[in-house]
Amino acid sequence: MFGRLNHVGVATPSIARDRARYARLFGEAAVGEPLAMPDQGVTVCFVDAPNTQIELIEPLDDASPVAAFLARNPGGAQHHLCFEVADLDAALDAQAAAGARVLGAPRIGAHGTRIVFLHPREMGGVLIELMEAPDGGH
Amino acid sequence: MFGRLNHVGVATPSIARDRARYARLFGEAAVGEPLAMPDQGVTVCFVDAPNTQIELIEPLDDASPVAAFLARNPGGAQHHLCFEVADLDAALDAQAAAGARVLGAPRIGAHGTRIVFLHPREMGGVLIELMEAPDGGH
Numbered sequence: 572m573f574g575r576l577n578h579v580g581v582a583t584p585s586i587a588r589d590r591a592r593y594a595r596l597f598g599e600a601a602v603g604e605p606l607a608m609p610d611q612g613v614t615v616c617f618v619d620a621p622n623t624q625i626e627l628i629e630p631l632d633d634a635s636p637v638a639a640f641l642a643r644n645p646g647g648a649q650h651h652l653c654f655e656v657a658d659l660d661a662a663l664d665a666q667a668a669a670g671a672r673v674l675g676a677p678r679i680g681a682h683g684t685r686i687v688f689l690h691p692r693e694m695g696g697v698l699i700e701l702m703e704a705p706d707g708g709h
Numbered sequence: 710m711f712g713r714l715n716h717v718g719v720a721t722p723s724i725a726r727d728r729a730r731y732a733r734l735f736g737e738a739a740v741g742e743p744l745a746m747p748d749q750g751v752t753v754c755f756v757d758a759p760n761t762q763i764e765l766i767e768p769l770d771d772a773s774p775v776a777a778f779l780a781r782n783p784g785g786a787q788h789h790l791c792f793e794v795a796d797l798d799a800a801l802d803a804q805a806a807a808g809a810r811v812l813g814a815p816r817i818g819a820h821g822t823r824i825v826f827l828h829p830r831e832m833g834g835v836l837i838e839l840m841e842a843p844d845g846g847h
Contacts (some may be wrong), residue, residue, distance in 0.1 A: 572734065572735065572736060573734045573735055573796075574758075574759055575758060575759040575761075576717070576758050576759075576761050579717065579790060580716070581832070581834075581835055582834075583833055589833050590831075591825070592807075592833065595807060595833040596711045597711055598710060598766060599712065600751040608786055620711065620712075620713060620714050620792070621712055622713040622714055622760045622761060623713075623714050623760060623761060629820075635810075641746060644834055645834040646829070646833065647827075647832040647834030647835065648834040648835070649787040649790070649834075649835055652717060652787070659811075669730075669733060669794070671806055683759065685830065691786075692784060693783070694730075695719060695727050695730065695784065695785040696719075696720075696721070696782055696784040696785030696786040696787075697719055697727075697785065697786070697787055
């Protein structure tokens, strides 16, 4: 079973462009520092909403998977939903058994726990990230 | 300032198709009954995640604005993010002053409070719904 919505991923052509607007929307203290993740080809920046986060995602270069997504949505667009799970391996087994397509092997995400993506085709058109809960789901 | 993420709107060609999957993901009790909103040309269905909701949105007919969105995303796709605000009129004034484009006049939404949408162009490509908080923001 899925747990809380950890964050909404939003692709953007420019985190710098968006930080000022999100500071107006949620307050200066809600907007984190940009974090380069070269292994994943992106820079990310988390914004705290009261009950979840928004993850701004900017491609590091044209080879980034997010670059292709932005080519179709040049101004930015909602990219994925990330839900926490207590046990990532059990969740993946259950999802695969239900017909979901797991995209690659789990890796360490921006919050320091294991993450993996599920293809949108079997998820109602929504790209899903599963994240091992930072607190183990408790 | 924006408050909590009330829900993520997800357009779907078939709420019936999606209800069984969301029941597997969040439990049977988390999936509400479909609610026809003929004034808005859609049927909606809310799914409870632990900290927010997912609003499934299915067009009632081809004239629905969501039908055009689904024509571009036939399998379904993320459609909007809805944030609560304590005072909708004050929030709209602040957003308009900051350059946001308000789409029409506020109307009563599926939760029984006033809602209004902001055009994605000025919001980083994200269609934003603002909802007067059901509890007045407290």
